[in-house]
Amino acid sequence: MNPVNYLYLAALLFTIGATGVLIRKNAIVLFMCVELMLNACNLAFVAFSRMHGNLDGQIIAFFTMVVAAAEVVVGLAIIVSLFRTRHSASVDDASLMKL
Amino acid sequence: MENLIALLIAAPLFGAVVLLCGGRRLDKTGHWIGTLLAAVSFGIGVVLFADMLGRSADERTLTQNLYTWIPVEGFQADMAFQLDQLSMTFVLLISGVGTLIHVYSIGYMEHDERRRRFFGYLNLFVAAMLLLVLADNYLLLYFGWEGVGLASYLLIGFWQHKPSAATAAKKAFLVNRVGDMGLSIAIMLMFTTFGTFAFTPVFGAVGETSEGMLTAIGLMLLLAACGKSAQVPLQSWLGDAMEGPTPVSALIHAATMVTAGVYLIVRSAAVFNAAPDAQLVVTVVGAVTLLFGAIVGCAKDDIKKALAGSTMSQIGYMILAAGLGPIGYVFAIMHLVTHGFFKAGLFLGAGSVMHGMNDEVDMRKYGALRTYMPVTFVTFGLGYLAIIGFPGLSGFFSKDMIIEAAFAKGGTEGWILGGVTLLGAGITAFYMTRVMLLTFFGEKRWQPDADGHEPHPHESPKSMTIPMVILAFGSVFAGAFFEIGERFLKWLEPVTGYSHGNPPVSAMTVTAATMVMLLVGVGIAWAMYGRRPVPVVAPRGSLLTRAARRDLYQDDFNHVVLVRGGEHLTRSLVYVDHSLVDGVVNGTAASVGGLSGRLRKLQNGYARSYAVSMFGGTAILIAATLLMRAV
Amino acid sequence: MSAIAATATSSGEAVQFWILGTVAVIGALATILMKKAVHSALSLAGTMIILAVFYLANGAYFLGVVQVIVYTGAIMMLFLFVVMLVGVTAADSLKETIKGQRWLALLCGLGFGILLFAGIGHAGLGHFNGLGRINSAGHVEGLAQLIFTKYVFAFEITGALLITAAVGAMVLTHRERTERAATQRELAERRVREGVQLPPLPAPGVYARHNAVDVPGLLPDGTPSELTVSGTLRSRGQIRDVSGEALDDLKALEQRSAERLGREEASK
Numbered sequence: 001m002n003p004v005n006y007l008y009l010a011a012l013l014f015t016i017g018a019t020g021v022l023i024r025k026n027a028i029v030l031f032m033c034v035e036l037m038l039n040a041c042n043l044a045f046v047a048f049s050r051m052h053g054n055l056d057g058q059i060i061a062f063f064t065m066v067v068a069a070a071e072v073v074v075g076l077a078i079i080v081s082l083f084r085t086r087h088s089a090s091v092d093d094a095s096l097m098k099l
Numbered sequence: 100m101e102n103l104i105a106l107l108i109a110a111p112l113f114g115a116v117v118l119l120c121g122g123r124r125l126d127k128t129g130h131w132i133g134t135l136l137a138a139v140s141f142g143i144g145v146v147l148f149a150d151m152l153g154r155s156a157d158e159r160t161l162t163q164n165l166y167t168w169i170p171v172e173g174f175q176a177d178m179a180f181q182l183d184q185l186s187m188t189f190v191l192l193i194s195g196v197g198t199l200i201h202v203y204s205i206g207y208m209e210h211d212e213r214r215r216r217f218f219g220y221l222n223l224f225v226a227a228m229l230l231l232v233l234a235d236n237y238l239l240l241y242f243g244w245e246g247v248g249l250a251s252y253l254l255i256g257f258w259q260h261k262p263s264a265a266t267a268a269k270k271a272f273l274v275n276r277v278g279d280m281g282l283s284i285a286i287m288l289m290f291t292t293f294g295t296f297a298f299t300p301v302f303g304a305v306g307e308t309s310e311g312m313l314t315a316i317g318l319m320l321l322l323a324a325c326g327k328s329a330q331v332p333l334q335s336w337l338g339d340a341m342e343g344p345t346p347v348s349a350l351i352h353a354a355t356m357v358t359a360g361v362y363l364i365v366r367s368a369a370v371f372n373a374a375p376d377a378q379l380v381v382t383v384v385g386a387v388t389l390l391f392g393a394i395v396g397c398a399k400d401d402i403k404k405a406l407a408g409s410t411m412s413q414i415g416y417m418i419l420a421a422g423l424g425p426i427g428y429v430f431a432i433m434h435l436v437t438h439g440f441f442k443a444g445l446f447l448g449a450g451s452v453m454h455g456m457n458d459e460v461d462m463r464k465y466g467a468l469r470t471y472m473p474v475t476f477v478t479f480g481l482g483y484l485a486i487i488g489f490p491g492l493s494g495f496f497s498k499d500m501i502i503e504a505a506f507a508k509g510g511t512e513g514w515i516l517g518g519v520t521l522l523g524a525g526i527t528a529f530y531m532t533r534v535m536l537l538t539f540f541g542e543k544r545w546q547p548d549a550d551g552h553e554p555h556p557h558e559s560p561k562s563m564t565i566p567m568v569i570l571a572f573g574s575v576f577a578g579a580f581f582e583i584g585e586r587f588l589k590w591l592e593p594v595t596g597y598s599h600g601n602p603p604v605s606a607m608t609v610t611a612a613t614m615v616m617l618l619v620g621v622g623i624a625w626a627m628y629g630r631r632p633v634p635v636v637a638p639r640g641s642l643l644t645r646a647a648r649r650d651l652y653q654d655d656f657n658h659v660v661l662v663r664g665g666e667h668l669t670r671s672l673v674y675v676d677h678s679l680v681d682g683v684v685n686g687t688a689a690s691v692g693g694l695s696g697r698l699r700k701l702q703n704g705y706a707r708s709y710a711v712s713m714f715g716g717t718a719i720l721i722a723a724t725l726l727m728r729a730v
Numbered sequence: 731m732s733a734i735a736a737t738a739t740s741s742g743e744a745v746q747f748w749i750l751g752t753v754a755v756i757g758a759l760a761t762i763l764m765k766k767a768v769h770s771a772l773s774l775a776g777t778m779i780i781l782a783v784f785y786l787a788n789g790a791y792f793l794g795v796v797q798v799i800v801y802t803g804a805i806m807m808l809f810l811f812v813v814m815l816v817g818v819t820a821a822d823s824l825k826e827t828i829k830g831q832r833w834l835a836l837l838c839g840l841g842f843g844i845l846l847f848a849g850i851g852h853a854g855l856g857h858f859n860g861l862g863r864i865n866s867a868g869h870v871e872g873l874a875q876l877i878f879t880k881y882v883f884a885f886e887i888t889g890a891l892l893i894t895a896a897v898g899a900m901v902l903t904h905r906e907r908t909e910r911a912a913t914q915r916e917l918a919e920r921r922v923r924e925g926v927q928l929p930p931l932p933a934p935g936v937y938a939r940h941n942a943v944d945v946p947g948l949l950p951d952g953t954p955s956e957l958t959v960s961g962t963l964r965s966r967g968q969i970r971d972v973s974g975e976a977l978d979d980l981k982a983l984e985q986r987s988a989e990r991l992g993r994e995e996a997s998k
Contacts, residue, residue: 001744003858007850009751013758015843020762022711022835028767028813032774036758039781046790053859058790059876066888070895072805076812077899089816091706711834718842
């Protein structure tokens with residue numbers, strides 16, 4: 001098997017995550033989809049690391065995880081406060097950005 | 100010495116600032132401050148004059164470069180002054196007569212609660228006029244020119260509570276704008292032609308310039324002069340300007356404002372000398388105005404308006420003389436100076452009469468005032484003798500010189516112009532005699548005013564009579580002083596140049612003819628107004644009289660041609676604007692609006708919807724990248 | 731781990747990839763298609779664990795372990811925690827409300843995926859160096875050396891980012907009390923003044939048959955009273971209706987007795 005397949009898998013997972021972001025309304029699920037996209041990127045980074053024969057790719061993946069953690073913390077806090085005020089976790093309810 | 104030049108302007112300007120910004124606390128002292136600063140300016144002028152006399156004719160021009168006003172590459176305008184014999188003459192006239200009028204106003208405006216402001220405006224007027232005559236380039240001259248326009252607007256409309264005064268001020272301002280446009284176009288033409296607008300380089304470069312361009316510049320300068328000096332066709336504001344307080348009329352007619360046009364033409368002598376066509380137009384304008392003003396002056400019953408007509412006519416003389424070229428420049432200025440004396444005296448006298456007659460201006464309601472106002476009568480009378488050219492008085496010399504110069508133009512032109520000036524002299528004698536007879540002689544024709552107060556004519560206070568006496572003195576002796584030994588000619592010749600021309604008849608003949616015209620004019624006036632009693636209500640009069648009473652239909656002409664025409668033009672422009680311009684604009688706006696309305700639907704507020712757009716955009720970007728790599 | 735160095739992998743890794751890869755894709759699809767958030771979270775956790783295995787297979791041992799501990803352990807727990815806060819059972823309607831959104835999303839996703847695949851295929855990534863030589867000096871030591879030398883600034887900055895995020899989360903979820911908390915006495919006085927509900931709220935459940943908190947108590951006339959159920963359950967719509975149960979039981983009893991009687995009649 002060619003290790004390039006890992007990249008194909010990463011691309012597939014990324015696309016699924018992106019589509020999920022577009023079709024789901026629940027903010028929590030939306031966030032999960034974002035996590036899925038990030039994980040797909042990480043897989044690609046790890047595969048690249050193997051391809052180039054150095055550890056830089058893994059370091060980047062490591063940083064991605066840290067940033068993802070920070071993002072999740074803030075994002076979920078936003079969802080909680082949004083739920084408190086609107087009693088709903090649906091992103092479509094927060095549609096005030098129009099005339 | 101040259102450092103004093105800026106002070107000439109600075110003194111009255113400082114006065115204007117202090118008086119206009121000083122507020123009520125200066126109400127008690129404001130008129131003294133204003134008068135003092137005008138006098139300071141005159142004093143500096145005298146010092147400079149003495150200094151100038153002490154030098155030889157070649158070294159008399161002083162210049163002072165204060166600072167660079169507009170420092171732009173290729174467009175250099177300096178705040179620079181030039182004081183030569185011509186400017187000096189004007190400085191002394193403006194500040195001298197101006198100071199006398201200030202003194203006169205102390206008495207005349209005594210009961211006006213806005214006297215401080217009036218003196219502020221007067222100072223501003225003097226400062227602007229001094230800036231105009233002292234500038235060493237056309238742009239700075241334009242600055243002073245506009246300053247004069249502003250000050251005249253403020254002063255003519257000083258009694259702004261009277262709608263007629265406010266309208267007259269507006270009229271003067273607007274008519275002046277037309278002339279100012281001429282000046283600005285002339286300056287632009289100069290800049291494109293010569294690359295500069297300072298006097299010396301412009302006059303130096305005249306030789307290398309095409310005559311057509313010089314004619315254009317000259318005509319534009321003439322338009323400017325017509326506006327300021329009330330020459331046909333921009334004469335209509337002068338009569339209405341009588342709505343201002345009488346000292347203002349005196350200032351406008353004698354020392355400032357109307358003389359600016361003459362100054363401009365004489366100053367630009369180099370341009371006009373090289374453009375004979377423009378000169379011809381100048382003389383024609385002068386000749387037409389001369390007769391126009393004289394005819395209007397004959398018919399007016401309002402003493403100030405009669406005098407205004409006479410001013411128009413006298414300025415016509417000057418413009419005509421200035422149009423004659425080197426033959427006439429000196430005499431134009433000489434007549435301007437003597438006219439400054441006697442016209443200021445006449446206006447101040449008229450103001451004095453009105454002061455004693457409850458502000459009545461209709462001469463038909465005067466009569467027999469000579470015993471009630473002896474000082475006014477004598478000073479006014481001397482001014483009258485001067486203006487009609489009584490032998491020995493100043494008007495005699497200066498006007499006679501202009502008539503001689505007009506004949507000296509030579510050829511048919513010379514005969515026509517000479518004839519016109521002679522005729523003008525006769526009419527002048529007629530209408531001035533009429534004013535004199537109606538006002539001071541005959542029987543009392545006084546009427547109670549609207550409130551029923553019977554007028555009690557009385558002599559005016561000292562502050563008013565003393566300036567009148569001084570001016571009368573000038574009216575009597577100035578001409579003789581200038582003429583004996585040709586002093587004035589020698590004084591001005593280095594600046595303006597002089598040539599004798601080729602007079603077809605001897606000077607004595609011309610003088611004799613003038614005398615004849617003078618006697619005829621006085622005689623007719625005497626026959627009409629001296630021998631028989633004057634009706635209080637003006638008779639209907641002949642067609643010409645009626646026309647002259649209406650200023651020869653100048654306002655009707657303006658109304659029909661300019662106002663109506665303007666209205667039609669505006670209406671059609673409005674139509675074009677509504678249908679075409681607005682149509683295009685509104686159409687564009689409507690289509691953009693419609694498009695936006697459709698695009699707005701995309702902004703549904705759903706974050707996911709925006710995310711789709713983003714995602715699709717990313718996909719397109721990647722596709723483009725791949726495509727470019729593949730290509 | 732010699733296979734890691736090669737261009738082609740061992741057949742063992744191939745088998746592992748194809749099986750676990752399929753499961754990971756199924757997990758990902760389940761994440762975006764499950765109605766309930768908690769199911770989505772569990773599917774995602776599964777996918778993440780499989781990704782951890784793939785990390786290990788690619789020689790990223792440290793990352794694989796961190797993936798399990800931090801991602802699957804901590805972050806997914808955070809997700810579940812929030813799901814619990816918001817409501818475990820609240821199902822998400824999958825019905826699309828924005829016109830054309832789903833089709834556009836699918837179109838974009840499909841196009842994007844095809845483009846990505848085309849890009850990867852186009853890139854010509856044939857040769858794999860493998861990590862054998864790097865990992866030979868110690869895998870974690872190698873990572874540490876990079877983190878603390880080449881990437882030390884990025885490391886510090888991400889540290890600052892984490893602290894900022896923690897503070898941010900606190901600020902966002904913290905509610906400032908603007909007035910003094912009412913004492914018990916004040917609460918009692920207010921209740922008397924309002925006069926809506928003086929005694930304590932009635933208990934849920936019908937003691938005869940039910941004592942669950944999601945079953946409303948019955949009023950004397952037999953109708954259920956929603957007042958008896960906790961406000962949280964009420965707002966989630968999780969009240970269980972048992973009013974018909976007694977009748978159903980009776981009907982069932984009659985049926986059974988009828989059957990029995992019928993049989994007895996038949997046996998006669």
